[in-house]
Amino acid sequence: MYRLAELDADSAGMVRIIDYFDALLRHGADVTELLRASAVLADCVVGIRANGLVTRRCTPRGEWRRPLEASAATTSRDIVLDDHCIGTVWIERPGTALPLDEMLVDRLALTAAAIIRPHRAQSDLEQSAALLNADGAATALDACSALDVDPTLRARVVSLADPTDQSDHVAHVAQRLARQLSPGRLTAVATDRDHLVVVTDLDETVAALSADPAARTVACGASLESDAATLHRWVGTARLAQKYCGTTNMVFCADEIGALNLLLTVAPESLSAIPDVARCDYVRQSKNGADLLDTLRVYLQVGTLRDTAEQMHMHHSSIATRLKSLSAAVHFDVTAIENRARATAMLLVDDLRRDAEPPTP
Numbered sequence: 121m122y123r124l125a126e127l128d129a130d131s132a133g134m135v136r137i138i139d140y141f142d143a144l145l146r147h148g149a150d151v152t153e154l155l156r157a158s159a160v161l162a163d164c165v166v167g168i169r170a171n172g173l174v175t176r177r178c179t180p181r182g183e184w185r186r187p188l189e190a191s192a193a194t195t196s197r198d199i200v201l202d203d204h205c206i207g208t209v210w211i212e213r214p215g216t217a218l219p220l221d222e223m224l225v226d227r228l229a230l231t232a233a234a235i236i237r238p239h240r241a242q243s244d245l246e247q248s249a250a251l252l253n254a255d256g257a258a259t260a261l262d263a264c265s266a267l268d269v270d271p272t273l274r275a276r277v278v279s280l281a282d283p284t285d286q287s288d289h290v291a292h293v294a295q296r297l298a299r300q301l302s303p304g305r306l307t308a309v310a311t312d313r314d315h316l317v318v319v320t321d322l323d324e325t326v327a328a329l330s331a332d333p334a335a336r337t338v339a340c341g342a343s344l345e346s347d348a349a350t351l352h353r354w355v356g357t358a359r360l361a362q363k364y365c366g367t368t369n370m371v372f373c374a375d376e377i378g379a380l381n382l383l384l385t386v387a388p389e390s391l392s393a394i395p396d397v398a399r400c401d402y403v404r405q406s407k408n409g410a411d412l413l414d415t416l417r418v419y420l421q422v423g424t425l426r427d428t429a430e431q432m433h434m435h436h437s438s439i440a441t442r443l444k445s446l447s448a449a450v451h452f453d454v455t456a457i458e459n460r461a462r463a464t465a466m467l468l469v470d471d472l473r474r475d476a477e478p479p480t481p
Contacts, residue, residue, distance in 0.1 A: 134223055137161075141227040151235055151265065152258040156182050158228050162211050162221075166228070170199055170207025170236060173265040177212075184261075186272060195221045197229035201237060242266065244305045252277065252309055252316055254352040261349055269304035271349035278325060278371065279341045279358035281314040290315050293335045300328050303348070314359060318351060326370050339365040342373040344381060356384045356472075363471045364421065380468055391473055396466045399450045404470065412446040413467065415439060416454055420464055425455075 144157055151168065155178040159166040165185060167177040175187035194217055196210035209228045211221060242250070244267060251263035264271040278297070282290045294308035294315035301319045302308075309316045319325045322342055329335040341362025343354040357374035360381070365372040374381055383391075391397050403409040419428045419439070429436040447453045454463045 133220055137223050137227055141231040145231060145234055150258055150262055152261045154231055154235060162224055165212040168209045195225045197225045199229050199232050201233045245307050248307045249309045252352055252355055260352060264349055267304040267306050269348050273303060273348045274345055275318050275320045275348050275351060276345050277343040277351050277355050277358045278317045278319055279314045279362040280338050281362060282338050290338055293332060293338050297328055301325060329370050340371040341365055342371050344374045357381050380465060383468055383472055391469050396450060397469050400466050400470045403449045412442050415442045416446055417467055
């Protein structure tokens, strides 16, 4: 790897620049990788503005600058595709320009045109899915660009599911929510376990779902807030929160789980070593075990035996019997105040382990 300042302004230096950008094309670089590599070569901020792309500015360290910051383009070139100008690239060099700056920006514009030339335009749904399932920053940034979403925009993922498994019903609710509140051209994304929608305002999300009669039976969980380009890291927190959406919460937010979100960073296969988790799994697989755990979930949400009985349409003595049986099975009193956090963590980990299991064909 070399930098522009190290090259002589002769034919050999020009050939090295041409080879540098040709190598990027040979290795299938995308726009994100092109900008990063160009910033390293130029040793200054490099930017691009093109049709269908969010304006991007990258430093030599690979850091992304906000598009709205004041820039000082010292050398720029139009990106020309099929005799039409589709955008601009530039460098922002502090101080004196280098002799090969013009050559670098020329090759940057040509390479950008070659990369941008579409082979098959992906649909908004495909790009939305790519953003939420991104395997790295480059994929996420490309999806943001294609969807006209600022990668630094603060947003959340909402996971929607219906306990009665009415997937078509949930799909309609998710699609309406996405049309109302998702930024850019983001759409609702259906998975084998839920529907995912990106939103920027939690209060507006609650209001929109509250105003939709069809959403009353839908459980909704909102992820931790993050930049749009890193939302794929937090989809799990939305699904975790969705499990704790009760009748009193139209949307349960992962913020309310607090530090327990750290459980998502633990490998699911490692969790079975925890005695509480192993006992919980044994209970779930036993006769009526799922009912016992569902009763505990409601009890932890509402706080009292009578409120739990009212919500589950049972007598409070039956609720007490269920929780007593569960306490014996997991070896601690799940109704004791000092054990609330322990019981909540046990259910959270059980949810994580089951979510990590492959779906049943």
